[in-house]
Amino acid sequence: MLEQDAVRSFYRAYPNRVARIRQRLGRPLTLAEKILYAHLDDASSQPIARGSSFLLLRPDRVAMQDATAQMAILQFVSSGRTRVAVPTTVHCDHLIVGRAGAKEDLDVALRENREVYEFLANAAKKYGMGFWKPGSGIIHQVVLENYAFPGGLMIGTDSHTPNAGGMGMFASGVGGADAVDVMVGMPWELLCPKLVGVHLTGRLNGWTSGKDLILKMLEKLTCAGGTNKVIEYFGPGVASISLTGRGTVTNMGAELGATTSLFPCDERTLNYLRATRRADVADEAEGVLNDLQSDPEVAAWPEKFYDECLEIDLDRLEPMLVGPHSPDLAHPVSRMKDDVEREGYPDEIKVGLIGSCTNSSYEDIGRAAHLARQAVAKGLRCRVPLLITPGSDQVYSTLERDGQLEDLKKIGASILANACGPCIGQWKREGVPPEDEKYNKANVIVTSFNRNFRGRNDGFKSTLAFIGSPEMVVALALSGRLSFNPLTDTIPVAGGEPVKLDPPQAADLPPDGFVFDDRGFQAPARDGSQVRLDIAPSSDRLQLLDPFPAWDGRDLLGARVLLKARGKCTTDHISPAGKWLRFRGHLDRISDNLFLGATNAFTGETGLGTNLRTGAKGQTFASIARDYRANGIAWVAVGDVNYGEGSSREHAALEPRFLGGRAVIARSFARIHETNLKKQGVLALTFADPADYEKVREDDRVDIAGLTAFAPGMPLTLRLHHADGSVEECPLAHSYNAEQIGWFKAGSALNIMRAQADGPVGAKPASAKARPATRPEPALRPKAGKSAAKATRRKTRPTSGKRSASPATGGTSARTARRKTVKETGKKPVRRMKTDRKRK
Template sequence: MAVTRDPFGARAELSTPHQTVTYYRLDAIADQVAVGLDRLPYTIKVLLENALRNAGNEPFSAEDVTTLAQWRPGEREVREFPFLPGRVLLQDFTGVPAVVDLAAMRDAVKRLGGDPKRINPLVPADLVIDHSVQVDVFGSRIAFRRNVEREYERNRERYALLRWAQSAFRNFRVVPPGTGIVHQVNLEYLATVVTAREIDSETVAFPDTLVGTDSHTPMVNSLGVLGWGVGGIEAEAVLLGQPIYLLTPEVVGFRLVGEPPEGVTATDLVLTVTQLLRQTGVVGRFVEFFGPSVRHLSLPDRATISNMSPEYGATATMFPIDDETLHYLRFTGRSEELVDLVERYAKEQGLFRTDDSPEPVFDQIVELDLSTLEPSVAGPRRPQDRVPLSRVSESLREAFKDRIGAWEAAAGGTASTQPLEAVAEETAAVATAAPPSGGVPVRIDDQVVELNHGSVVIAAITSCTNTSNPEVMIAAGLLAKKAVERGLDVNPAVKTSLAPGSRVVTAYLDRAGLTPYLEALRFHLVGYGCTTCIGNSGPLPEPVAEAVQEHDLVVAAVLSGNRNFEGRIHPQARASYLASPPLVVAYALAGTLNIDLSRDPIGYDPNGEPVYLRDIWPSREEIQETIERAITPELFRERYADVFTGDEHWQALPLPEQGDLFEWDPESTYVREPTFFQDLTLEPEPPTDITGARVLCYLGDSVTTDHISPAGSIPVNSPAGRYLILNDVQPRNFNSYGSRRGNHEVMVRGTFANIRLRNKLADGREGNWTTHLPTGEVMSVYDAAMRYQEEGTPLLVLAGKEYGSGSSRDWAAKGTRLLGVRAVIAEGYERIHRSNLIGMGVLPLQFLPGQSAEGLGLTGREVYEIRGIADGLKPGQTLPVRATREDGSTFEFQVLVRIDSPTEVEYYRHGGILPMVLRRLVTQD
């Protein structure tokens, strides 16, 4: 029986001075279901509107609406319901493989006798190219131009694919390179807060919602826009009209009280929030900010907090629409027509926050007094490890005590006095005084400097986390100005870079007169993109790289980013610290982490007088005065006027032959047709039990998607490097794993290939190593997996807590699948990676509470059997695992099936979400 649309009679009209729109009144639910909506969290109201507007259209039901309307903290039925976002946001590292998959799906549809055009985005999508630019050239005014040229030289094939997609797919737009970081472009331009869209010949208004293929998509939550990061697999399904299925949400309220002290930044705030929420435990939950002190946060401050949702594990971090939202929309040049619609719609729907709004109810409340904030960084390996400035040196030595302690002990309690003899000879000729004992002298151009444990070799103002925030960017410029005026300079061993989130940033730095001072300290523009934060740091200067390598120095990167996982930023920077942009400049001046910036001199002026950080730190008043003088709405309108046009490089790209099907180039090492859909049948093969399985990797806690599928440089002697060399690609042109995600041959070889991966089956070696069993031969993970496939042996991965934390990297699941891994057994999962594993047909299993691989005495050398899969899986059930030891004895333990909903059961039954969607598209009328 057909379901009648709008079962609650919620459809109504809203008139503004500019237009009349249709919308679906939330009040209609309150009237009919007899519930009060005033104290519902903002997050729930947005999800409720989505269910209400779609009710009566499969698979949305009236029951979805009433269940959400009756949401109460801890007193509700947990059930599955659909959510269809209004749009999809992609970046190029994850967007290119998504386009490759869509192109491959068109080929599969044709092979199955269907119309390839059925594979087309039904939900609008924007792709922003921001992850590919690398910092090859720095410290020069030509850096930006040279890096862009090199970017196009490396990525022409990938960009040509995206230009084909622009023409081949409807509802698909591309923001070309050199424009900005995806999340800042979204915040400053793409996000509408309230969308007005033509649907069935009428204009319908509804909250702007989205999913994005970058885990930092929640940055836009600061505008009141509900959105979060998903893997490319889920995003592709949404593009094809498939809703996301959610369980009834848990919402954590974060109350802010007090006022922040002078001298702290939004970065100090977000690092404190990250530490607090990681301790609280918010993985898979929604966070919502409220309280009297929300008014102290500018919208860019809010964006800094929301951006780091994945670092503390939340699905999204919402700030309701309020006057600050409207101010920011005007500030960034949005039309008055849009601002008026946002205000009227939000107030009409009870989505507008005021100081006297009723306080929402939450599942849990966390509180932070802003007056307790202090200048901080986070590191050296995880974003939640906040460290006050006074303890940075201590944290470094504690984290690397084995290396640093042994080095100092050999030097009699100080740093090593073993110099590079050749450099020491040159030093006498160019230095006015011998360098102090305790370091490794390095000659850079005509200067000799020392490198030591704790030396800063990378100082990067980068990533959407901070470069969206004018306060910290202006603060960095003002600090640079004061430092130059005091005669300070950056240590020449430091690789400096400035990669703003959008062209607006460089425009207002120019207007404020701060660009010359940043350039005087070698913070020249290197590109508009993620650069260092995604691992595109480029090489260190050769003398620095050689000294670090030869003396095994623990050197550091300091960046204004959001990720500092092992091996991510640069292979030679074992330590990485997240810091605000002004602190990045400060550490570049100091050149070392072996300093307490809260009390030690940062340097000395030409008269030999000490200069302290407090002497050059700009006041809040200076920062605000500069912002008011330098930033206007016209700047945003001008810079975004031709956002989809691209520069001469983009316009000069050769356009592939246009058509419904992509012409795959068999010689390409960037874009290859993946194997996922090549043998697809209309009916899926039923899942089978796992017997005779071996463990490919036995891993510990906090294994990130960077460990599983690195995005950075490709080593020459790795399986991926050898593949590229065999295909006539020279090491200079390897590019990065992230840029090669359109080629499954590279990516499967790069799975579990992080240089800092610690596999307990690797005989003590770091990197992409494992032991093939039962032969006991140590080899690369890829080579072992291929041998297992030849032998017909299914594979497992054993892991600890927080498995798959970090980026929403679909290749961490795709590569796992292509290696032949049937199941992962972990102590716990991060939300996105668990979903991605199911989306690729890999079974996520979880040790029961209190149990672990180590606690059960597993060595990873056993043979495993998992029964009960063939009988049909149910959400939350347990399965028996039988392990046979090397001596032939056996034992059994239970694991929890982390397929959490009936829809995920279907995904797994089909071998993944995309095969299921593809089959439905082919067979539907």
């Protein structure tokens, strides 16, 4: 599956690339610098300045999961390319709902999502992508087992793509727009990250695991502490962490906001490669091992080479739980009893959940099974439901052979399909009426997942979700109490002695080897030119995209404030998953979930606001936005700190754009979401003074001045026209470079890519049937003869039967960064792409 020749060529060239960068910078290099700068599009002259310059990079791979791949592929069609330019895979893991068990759930998913799965499978055939069928595993576990390699550079349309950093691969989550750029052969643009060095001493032991290390990191740095930074782990403590344990750490580096996290390549890395049928990759990596680690001087004097340095003694690390509602709210288990009493958390646990891309490896579930064997021997069973999702077919088959799944079933566990499942709200929770969406009884669940935002795991805002290691989840499920400390407490047994659990133990690799299972893999077709992509106009799952309109050349005047979000506003809050996942390929339908999880700063309500045109209160933000759009009213949203943290889903940027949003103004942004907004033509701006957030009132009219002179480093001005007649001005900062300003002016990044195929932006069509690449911002009003109410929902263009997918241009994915490279290096620009479609 892994392209062996390409990997071999990479390792042949890698040492020389690193040497050139070392010579250019004139100093020793960290591991992150070696990998990142070795992938520069032009290593000789591209500016390298941490925290300020934008790098143009050449990734080795792209990975996409089924919920985000739909929009990415719809956008890729518009490029006119007949095959992806770099190895790309699609993984079906997000759309499977946990209900009754692995087989039953997979059967239901195949029926319910047939249209989407066929679209993705056919697109993979047509464009030369690898395709992993539903049930074959969670994207990041499958990538770790088959595609990740030390020193490589990968981007993925999922925020937990950094999971491969445990392998020593620079792997970063992106929106679909960035993925499409790379798929068509353009560079990936990334703000040159700052570096955080984490020196590990001591050893993991007893109840501690890689999960506890990353939870400790979240306690130290918080969910915003890693933004635009790479976290690099080094030191003697690294050797005590298994390869998949390292993957857990780098996976949840996404919760720090980090661009990625990295571990050095060592014996554990090579052993895992050989155990997963990649001995040739291990041999190649071993030959360049010194360049798959930081230079010795870095380890000796880290403060000279990292922007920040941390020290963690693994001997002193203790098991942790984090929550509720944020993965940086940490509780050492030794203090959990006191925290439960002080905070008033319910002590009774309702459900335990193990799995997700973070903790579903052979070792993870093996440690949980070790506790299960102890429990069975001493007459214990889980006091609450325990649900387990293995990470892949390979993990599932190996655990089944070795008996761990049976051990877990004996204490009452249920095994679900190899998928994301409950982590993203894709399960039918027992004990709660499925129709009761307003269930508001405070209750506790414990998981080994990665995020615990309010409502994420089960859709209920009243659920308090706590995150820990898989073994901690089993211990808590056996006791039934959140305050239980397995290091000191015992579990009562009816008619017997109380049980004290021994620390969990498990092999990181199966003694008898993995059961290799690739039945779910569809290899890229050699020639996909005859494959058609058909989308029914009546579909509510897939919808072709129209271009977003270009900027009208004027400052924004008189816009309404649709939402002022108070507190945490993640992409889960902006565009919830759960039941909405089925509409990820249909922009109109999924836009109805806009801001459903956001807290209204003016009313304290969740997901509801006031329509200032009609005066109606308690309306969903989507319905208000549709009404504003139908009546030609532009709007902005206002965010708090770290706005858009969490998932990489670009729908959180596409939906505001589609419903008429013009800008998001926040105290600060999460990296991926800020880029996604820019790609879609939505202004991503920050208050120069974060305190100015408090000046925004619900009934303000908003101007954004300075757009006619929009330039890198030049502030804009927010003008607030209050209802009492007073006016306040606030300076706005931004991080736009010249290319990104071009995206805004064109209407989206994808519009620029389309223009490369169709002609100059805004050019007149060559025939009456041809559409221009972009069009000026129209008056947002209903079509003649239609009521405003009917016009608020965009209809799919009528046509008979099915039609082949034409260019999908809802705004995403173009690159003008090449122009900068041309200017600085004198290289010729990329040849304009031709499209293989018929012009409409």
